[in-house]
Amino acid sequence: MLGDVAIAVHPTDSRYSSLIGKRAHHPFLKRTIQIVADETVDPAFGTGAVKVTPAHDVNDHGIAVRHGLEIIDILDDRGNIVCPETEFHGMKRFDVRSLIETRLKEKNLFRGKKAHTMSLPVCSRSGDVIEPRIKEQWFLRCDSMAEKAVKAVETGQLKLIPSSYEKTWFDWMNNMRDWCISRQLWWGHRIPAFAVHTSDGVHWMAATSLEEARRNAEKSLQCPILRIEQDPDVLDTWFSSSLLPMSSLGWPKTRTDDFGRYFPTTLLETGVDILFFWVARMAMLSLQLTGQLPFREVLLHGILCDAHGRKMSKSLGNVIDPVHVVQGVSLQSLQSQLDASNLSQEEIEKAKEGMKKDFPNGIPQIGSDALRFALCFHDFKELRVNVDVNTMIRMKHFCNKIWQAFRFCANLLPDDFKPVGDLAQLSDSLTPIDAWFIGRLNATIVDCNKHFENYDLHLCSRVVHDFFYHDFCDVYLECCKPRLRQQGQTQASADVVLHILHVTMDTSLRLLHPFMPSLTEELYQRLPACGEDSILKAAFPKKTFSLKGSVPVADVDEGVRLVKEIARKILHLKHEYNLKNDVQAVVACSSEQMLGDLALFHKELEHLSKAKQLRIVSKAALSDDDRRSSLLAVVSSDCEVYVPVQGVLNVKAEMARMDKKMAKLEANREKAMSRTRIPEYETKTPEHVRAGHRAKIAEVEFEMRRLKEQMVTLTRLE
Numbered sequence: 001m002l003g004d005v006a007i008a009v010h011p012t013d014s015r016y017s018s019l020i021g022k023r024a025h026h027p028f029l030k031r032t033i034q035i036v037a038d039e040t041v042d043p044a045f046g047t048g049a050v051k052v053t054p055a056h057d058v059n060d061h062g063i064a065v066r067h068g069l070e071i072i073d074i075l076d077d078r079g080n081i082v083c084p085e086t087e088f089h090g091m092k093r094f095d096v097r098s099l100i101e102t103r104l105k106e107k108n109l110f111r112g113k114k115a116h117t118m119s120l121p122v123c124s125r126s127g128d129v130i131e132p133r134i135k136e137q138w139f140l141r142c143d144s145m146a147e148k149a150v151k152a153v154e155t156g157q158l159k160l161i162p163s164s165y166e167k168t169w170f171d172w173m174n175n176m177r178d179w180c181i182s183r184q185l186w187w188g189h190r191i192p193a194f195a196v197h198t199s200d201g202v203h204w205m206a207a208t209s210l211e212e213a214r215r216n217a218e219k220s221l222q223c224p225i226l227r228i229e230q231d232p233d234v235l236d237t238w239f240s241s242s243l244l245p246m247s248s249l250g251w252p253k254t255r256t257d258d259f260g261r262y263f264p265t266t267l268l269e270t271g272v273d274i275l276f277f278w279v280a281r282m283a284m285l286s287l288q289l290t291g292q293l294p295f296r297e298v299l300l301h302g303i304l305c306d307a308h309g310r311k312m313s314k315s316l317g318n319v320i321d322p323v324h325v326v327q328g329v330s331l332q333s334l335q336s337q338l339d340a341s342n343l344s345q346e347e348i349e350k351a352k353e354g355m356k357k358d359f360p361n362g363i364p365q366i367g368s369d370a371l372r373f374a375l376c377f378h379d380f381k382e383l384r385v386n387v388d389v390n391t392m393i394r395m396k397h398f399c400n401k402i403w404q405a406f407r408f409c410a411n412l413l414p415d416d417f418k419p420v421g422d423l424a425q426l427s428d429s430l431t432p433i434d435a436w437f438i439g440r441l442n443a444t445i446v447d448c449n450k451h452f453e454n455y456d457l458h459l460c461s462r463v464v465h466d467f468f469y470h471d472f473c474d475v476y477l478e479c480c481k482p483r484l485r486q487q488g489q490t491q492a493s494a495d496v497v498l499h500i501l502h503v504t505m506d507t508s509l510r511l512l513h514p515f516m517p518s519l520t521e522e523l524y525q526r527l528p529a530c531g532e533d534s535i536l537k538a539a540f541p542k543k544t545f546s547l548k549g550s551v552p553v554a555d556v557d558e559g560v561r562l563v564k565e566i567a568r569k570i571l572h573l574k575h576e577y578n579l580k581n582d583v584q585a586v587v588a589c590s591s592e593q594m595l596g597d598l599a600l601f602h603k604e605l606e607h608l609s610k611a612k613q614l615r616i617v618s619k620a621a622l623s624d625d626d627r628r629s630s631l632l633a634v635v636s637s638d639c640e641v642y643v644p645v646q647g648v649l650n651v652k653a654e655m656a657r658m659d660k661k662m663a664k665l666e667a668n669r670e671k672a673m674s675r676t677r678i679p680e681y682e683t684k685t686p687e688h689v690r691a692g693h694r695a696k697i698a699e700v701e702f703e704m705r706r707l708k709e710q711m712v713t714l715t716r717l718e
Helices: 058-067 093-106 143-154 163-173 210-220 237-242 257-262 272-290 322-327 331-339 345-358 368-377 389-412 423-429 432-453 457-484 491-512 517-524 556-576 592-600 602-608 624-628 651-675 687-717
Strands: 006-009 023-025 032-037 049-052 159-161 193-198 201-206 225-230 267-271 297-301 303-305 384-386 584-589 613-618 630-636 639-644
Touching: 006 058, 032 058, 049 058, 143 163, 143 272, 159 163, 163 272, 193 210, 201 210, 210 225, 237 272, 267 272, 272 297, 322 368, 331 345, 368 389, 368 457, 368 517, 389 457, 389 491, 389 517, 423 491, 432 457, 432 491, 432 556, 457 491, 457 602, 491 517, 556 592, 556 602, 556 630, 556 639, 584 592, 592 602, 592 613, 602 613, 624 630, 624 639, 651 687
Parallel strands: 006 032, 159 297, 267 297, 303 384, 584 613
Antiparallel strands: 006 049, 023 032, 193 201, 193 225, 584 639, 630 639
């Protein structure tokens, strides 16, 4: 109240319209304050009349600027009252507030008080209430610099990726205000401004040192210099960091070799949450100080969140430290680190509970390569990126898969192995599965290069992951094992496989190297005839492998896709009904094209499905005995799989086992359903808990439906 300079009302408030422009007496000071009309006042809040204290409230300061009001600072740096003409001078601010209420009651001016919700800034370290104050600061005029930055994006000189953030860029830049670049902190770049005290006042000068400031002052000032002091403030951290692209290369010296060679840079990768704070300011300062943009492209990633979509926070205990992921950490160690933090005891207990839920067994040792690959596996261009430790664990298993596959292949290659210069030399010796696999390798190379060029690292990592894991390990490597053991094959056929395996490992390691530098370097140096002594010197795969000569003309891609689906169906039946590996299988197709495709991969299908014997027939040639005595799996409208089980499966014992399982599922469903029948369940149970109950019930009911289908199938076989 002691800093009030006006009373503001809404211009349309009829209660006070007759008072606008008049003045009111201050209850404690010998001055009057103006009554002004301002549209920011809410007439429905309180009395509809708001006192204006511009020196200690941001909104009030705006009102004062609009109406040309006086700004009076009534607080010193220690938070004590500065008001010499009153009894409150030198008192603590909170003591004064209660005393003012008492004095208003004594003057019969107190009309009552009412509690209301408000935003109160509190210091995170001291817990004290923060009071806004007016202080002299250094500002940087940004309007002209912002115009240059806007034009750079409009003309395509600066490219934002994803482009959807261009609107955010324009919104900020077109509404740019002057930038306060001074901070009252202990650490930082001290502002290079010096106050030169003379007999006729204080003159400010910019200089790199006290000596330079003195020399400049002696030249430009025509009066005796009393003393020179450097401003104690430091530069805003964002201002200092905005100079990084230039200062790291020697700026303000711009004629150095480093500056000429490396400035401007090509790409900046950073978080979208600092697009304005850092990226925009780097662009503005660089254009202003060098006439060039600091980079040509900006790749923006979203905000990293935990597996539940919550922003990572120390107080929630969901922050994932990369060091913990790489080296591993126990739950006890995670929680003990909280005790040494600056969190309150309540926050520590909350964080520990969160850690216990998210990391009940701590975080296992995952390694840097698996961590990097897991992060790239996410679409980081999304606004929020949910990081899950389970994904990192899966990528650790993938790293192990790479190691095991490499060891298998490397053990097959002789020490004097000499790879062919071009796979086209093998074209006449390739089988359909060879041709399909080389085609998949070519497609992977093309897709990886395309996704890298578009900065779609998540698509690139998934392409190479799916190729290596599924196409190579699950299909080609398995299909080649009989040829490598020369089961009904020639040595020439095995040699073709060895050449393809060598090319695959060499190409795969180079494709994976940007994501897994450590693992790929280790394996590359163990690869016979790899070409370079380090994978760092090897080129990233760009050229595909051409095939000439008698390559099968059938649609091998469609054929292998069908083979994989049929094998999956057969393996699923064997798993569901506890069948042994020595079962037989019959594949019945109604399409001649499909029969032709499968004929090319008969041996591969038999091997992948782990069937003792497998027949491929047309549906018309399928016997009634095969239909009546077999388990059925439908692949498509044109293809069905039959697995004969007569004499292999004990139907009665299997039915008894399924009856017990069904009874257990029904009990689980009833238990889950009972939780939803409690009184006021819909209103008092949190939504996330109800969602969990619904998911559990749906899961049990799905299992029951699947089990009923199996029981119907067995009933047909009885």
